[in-house]
Amino acid sequence: MIVSRFAPSPNGSLHLGHAYAAIVAHDLVRERGGRFLLRIEDIDGERSRHELADEFRADLEWLGLEWEEVPAQSTRLASYEETARELLHRGLLYPCTCTRADIQAAEPRFGPEGAIYPGTCKGRLLDPEKPAALRLDVDRAMAEVGEIFWEDELAGLIMADPRPFGDVVLVRKDAPASYHLAMTLDDAADGVTLVTRGQDLFALTHVHRVLQALLDLPVPDWHHHPILVDETGQKLAKRRGSPSLADRRLAGEDGRELADALRAEEFPTGISLVST
Template sequence: MIVTRFAPSPNGPLHLGHAYSAIVAHDLARAAGGRFLLRIEDIDGARSRPELAGEFRRDLEWLGLEWEEVPAQSTRLESYEAAAGQLAAMGLLYPCTCTRAEIEALPPRMGADGAIYPGTCRDAAHDPSRPPAWRLDIAAAMAQTGPLVWKDERAGAIAVDPRQFGDVVLKRKDAPASYHLAATLDDAADGVTLVTRGMDLFAASHVHRLVQDLLGLPVPGWHHHDLLIDEGGQKLAKRRGSPSLADRREAGEDGRALADRLRMGEMPSGLRLSQSLNGVA
């Protein structure tokens, strides 16, 4: 059975890009007689606004989607701690006290997620007065797993190569886990068999496939869909104030009709779908 999920973070209202992503996941599951899950990813510290989870549910209902809700990330902290402990016991995590500014001040080496961390703290003594993040030693992890492959429904089989991220953070200074660790563990716990998300997260799947192998987790398939972009070629984003679904809903717009137009590729004025597999090596 196909199991998909939509996993928004309550740090801002949903916009049309979220609507499109939820519709893709919903429809792929429904077409195969599968299950569509809603998971609230609410461990982003002070940025998480619990009241938004209710807005998200109203938005999905307004779009005409049906879902099963699974436990929010805030109920799963013990699993993140246990997984980080397992990786640390394998000698694959190390503490890092570098700030973002310190990393960006180094000679630039850019990757899929911005400036690549050069491993400054990998073999350095840890300053106990500075709270650390915990990074995955990518080279050591890849040496342990050997060659790996992940499969995307659109791009086919992809050889795993997470080096474009450098040594990623799996346990943040300000949160129980990073996206890479939490989402990977949650998808396994929820029985997700097809991870659906935008092409902007295509490269992240290299990291997630590696973590799955290290922790002995089941391996899903992936479906990375195109993004809604504006006239300037920018993807819709909460931080840029993209118009919210709640505003459209409260203005009396027909959500089900909007969902049907999105399914047919009929984008609202000023928006279009990206037509590329950005991030595919």
């Protein structure tokens, strides 16, 4: 059975971009007789506001979506810690105390997510009392997994190559896991067979596919859909104050009509759908 999910972080209200992503995931699995899951990704420290989870549920119900809720990330910390210990024991992770300023000062190369970590801490003796992130030794990881692929329903078969990202962080200094590690483990635990998300996250799949290979996890298919942007061409985002679904809902707007309009690609003035 096909299984997909919508996995918002409770660090701000949902907006139209989230609604579109949830509807795509919901409709893809429902038309194939599958399951649509809701997972709250709530391990972002003080930025996570647990009261927003109820707001998210109200928003999805207002849109007319039906879902099964799975345990939130905050209940899964032991699995992240255990996996990090395993990868560290295998020599695939190393501690890093560098700050963003340190990385910028090293005049790094730039990749899909910005500055590529130059490997400053790799092989160095570090102060055990100083907070450290754990980074994936991507060259060692690729040597272990060899040539692997992943399948996107829109883009086809892709060879996995995370090296343009450099040695990504898997365990943050300020959180029990990075998005890369937590999402990969959670999708496997929840039985997700189709990962639906925006095309702006397409390149990250190279990293996630390698983690699946290293950890011998099931390999889903992916569906990276176009994203909604504002009149300036920027992706809708909480941090830029994109109008929230909750505000629309509380103002009396019909959520099911809004959902049908998004399905028909009929967007409010200033909002458009683009492929990245």
